[in-house]
Amino acid sequence: MCGIIGITSNENVSADIIGALRKLEYRGYDSAGIAIHESNKIFQRKVKGKLDNLVKSLELEKSEGKTGIGHTRWATHGKPSERNAHPHSSPYVSLVHNGIIENVSDLKNLAELEEYSFESETDSEVITALLSHYRKEGYAHIDCVKETISKLVGSYALAIIFSDQKESIFGAKNGSPLVAGINNSGTSLGSDSIALSSVAEKVCYLEDGDIVVCNKNILEIFNIAGEKVEREFVDIGFDETDISKGNFQHFMEKEIHEHPQAVGETFKQFIDHDKGLITVSDFELDFTSFSRIHLIACGTAYYSCLVAKYYFEEYARIPVDCDMASEYRYRNPVLDKNALCIFVSQSGETADTKAALDYSKSLGIKTLSIVNVKNSSIARESDLCMYTKAGAEIGVASTKAFTAQLSVLLSMAIHLGTINKTLSENQNKEICHEIMKAPTLLEEAIKRSYSLKETAQSIINAKGVMYLGRGTSFPLALEGALKFKEISYIHAEGYPAGEMKHGPLALIEKDLPVVCIVPPGELFHKTVSNIQEVIARGGKILMITDDDTLQSGSENIWQVFRLPKSPKSIETIIYSVPIHMLAYYTAVELGNDVDQPRNLAKSVTVE
Numbered sequence: 355m356c357g358i359i360g361i362t363s364n365e366n367v368s369a370d371i372i373g374a375l376r377k378l379e380y381r382g383y384d385s386a387g388i389a390i391h392e393s394n395k396i397f398q399r400k401v402k403g404k405l406d407n408l409v410k411s412l413e414l415e416k417s418e419g420k421t422g423i424g425h426t427r428w429a430t431h432g433k434p435s436e437r438n439a440h441p442h443s444s445p446y447v448s449l450v451h452n453g454i455i456e457n458v459s460d461l462k463n464l465a466e467l468e469e470y471s472f473e474s475e476t477d478s479e480v481i482t483a484l485l486s487h488y489r490k491e492g493y494a495h496i497d498c499v500k501e502t503i504s505k506l507v508g509s510y511a512l513a514i515i516f517s518d519q520k521e522s523i524f525g526a527k528n529g530s531p532l533v534a535g536i537n538n539s540g541t542s543l544g545s546d547s548i549a550l551s552s553v554a555e556k557v558c559y560l561e562d563g564d565i566v567v568c569n570k571n572i573l574e575i576f577n578i579a580g581e582k583v584e585r586e587f588v589d590i591g592f593d594e595t596d597i598s599k600g601n602f603q604h605f606m607e608k609e610i611h612e613h614p615q616a617v618g619e620t621f622k623q624f625i626d627h628d629k630g631l632i633t634v635s636d637f638e639l640d641f642t643s644f645s646r647i648h649l650i651a652c653g654t655a656y657y658s659c660l661v662a663k664y665y666f667e668e669y670a671r672i673p674v675d676c677d678m679a680s681e682y683r684y685r686n687p688v689l690d691k692n693a694l695c696i697f698v699s700q701s702g703e704t705a706d707t708k709a710a711l712d713y714s715k716s717l718g719i720k721t722l723s724i725v726n727v728k729n730s731s732i733a734r735e736s737d738l739c740m741y742t743k744a745g746a747e748i749g750v751a752s753t754k755a756f757t758a759q760l761s762v763l764l765s766m767a768i769h770l771g772t773i774n775k776t777l778s779e780n781q782n783k784e785i786c787h788e789i790m791k792a793p794t795l796l797e798e799a800i801k802r803s804y805s806l807k808e809t810a811q812s813i814i815n816a817k818g819v820m821y822l823g824r825g826t827s828f829p830l831a832l833e834g835a836l837k838f839k840e841i842s843y844i845h846a847e848g849y850p851a852g853e854m855k856h857g858p859l860a861l862i863e864k865d866l867p868v869v870c871i872v873p874p875g876e877l878f879h880k881t882v883s884n885i886q887e888v889i890a891r892g893g894k895i896l897m898i899t900d901d902d903t904l905q906s907g908s909e910n911i912w913q914v915f916r917l918p919k920s921p922k923s924i925e926t927i928i929y930s931v932p933i934h935m936l937a938y939y940t941a942v943e944l945g946n947d948v949d950q951p952r953n954l955a956k957s958v959t960v961e
């Protein structure tokens with residue numbers, strides 16, 4: 355989604371703004387722009403498309419200014435174009451905005467804005483119009499910001515420069531994330547702390563209602579009532595290597611290779627090495643008081659919830675409901691006061707998940723979040739938070755965050771089962787032992803998955819791909835299909851293998867690739883029968899199984915991909931690797947933009 359940046363410094367800021375915008379590229383965007391204070395004017399450049407276009411236009415005419423703002427835009431109101439790109443400027447002010455203003459038409463009808471001539475189709479320009487009106491009326495700069503935001507309905511993170519205030523950037527936040535940064539040479543604003551990693555040493559996660567004024571040597575924050583407030587600044591906690599591709603061609607490739615580390619580090623938080631047990635007792639939750647668990651998330655994080663339903667019900671015998679966050683609060687769910695609502699999110703900023711969290715809190719339900727980005731909005735706003743330790747995930751397609759989410763959810767289910775006595779301490783110990791093998795098994799799964807490059811080459815011309823599985827392999831099939839379609843742009847569908855004959859079998863035609871996730875166990879033979887039904891109709895099966903399953907059952911199968919034998923408890927985590935690799939190799943083979951697939955954003959901050 356849109357990324358905003360503002361930097362004021364002792365040095366020229368143009369290169370720093372571009373550098374920070376590069377770090378926001380991962381969020382997804384379709385145009386970009388910059389506005390910088392110069393001695394007698396505001397220098398502005400806007401382009402459609404990638405940042406390289408902006409860099410090229412800056413090569414033609416450099417800016418020497420020391421205070422400026424920048425933007426990467428992901429279109430909501432108005433198509434991607436230079437005209438709709440931010441900053442939106444008037445003779446009084448230049449502004450960048452992330453979020454959505456919902457009362458644009460009401461605002462445009464205000465008498466105050468009668469004379470303003472709108473140039474773009476965006477919702478954001480109405481903010482420029484309001485700020486300009488108040489400045490023209492002689493309001494002090496900060497009062498222009500206060501008056502303007504008091505009129506806005508919707509979400510916003512803003513960075514604003516006024517033409518006649520050369521050394522300050524004003525920021526304001528409601529609903530969309532905004533981080534303020536400081537270092538020795540100046541102060542900054544950004545949509546996340548990654549963006550500020552080369553211009554700030556310490557950062558502060560601003561709260562809704564905050565207005566911030568950034569000057570070279572001082573950064574002041576005011577609350578909604580206009581009172582000055584002190585907020586905590588913390589070490590930025592990112593090092594450049596966390597957010598570079600290293601020796602990999604793409605972030606997604608690097609992040610798939612980080613599955614072992616992400617899972618190992620995440621599980622580590624819950625392993626009591628002295629007792630050899632999994633325990634999440636460090637978290638002040640009386641798990642025995644919950645009658646039901648609601649798991650709520652979007653996209654890949656939602657699929658981790660679907661897998662976790664099997665974990666909680668199997669190990670802890672506690673009923674679980676899973677909801678897509680975008681549906682949850684609109685279906686008037688029946689919630690028990692003794693329920694626990696768990697929100698899962700890599701970014702911790704997904705607007706639908708955050709709105710679902712707010713809704714649950716408003717009903718007085720206990721909330722817990724499982725989040726990867728430290729200090730993100732969802733992490734801060736939930737009653738309790740557990741972190742996945744996946745490290746920065748930059749590729750739009752989520753990979754290592756998924757297996758890290760499964761690691762937290764599995765640990766919780768084992769812990770809860772032990773408390774509920776649906777799992778004995780010995781069983782807990784056994785699973786704890788199995789969990790410790792996960793990083794090594796994941797390493798091996800990665801090595802074996804290199805062979806899927808060839809498989810990918812033979813499916814790039816497919817009209818579509820089906821993914822099938824039973825048990826926890828069903829949500830993994832959904833995850834496989836999502837990953838495949840989002841970066842290959844080929845239609846893919848995940849389905850429970852046993853349901854095929856109730857409709858989707860009609861889709862099977864000669865040579866349609868069908869990826870079947872078939873670990874050993876009680877569902878193996880049933881799934882193999884479903885495979886044969888697909889083969890009988892011409893489907894081309896890629897069977898993902900392990901070293902231990904029988905060779906029989908693999909007759910007429912196009913390809914069998916074998917993983918190392920893995921314990922049942924961590925099977926879905928290990929099987930995620932070939933699923934992610936196949937999507938990756940296919941997208942690379944097709945020459946697609948793997949890390950920033952078309953139309954998508956990493957952090958979806960609008961509902």
Ligand code: M6R
Pocket residue numbers: 652653654655698699700701702703704707750751752753836837840956957958
């Ligand atoms: O940051 P979140 O985990 O809340 O994001 C949720 C989804 O937007 C995300 O998983 C999305 O579906 C990914 N692009 C899938 O690869």
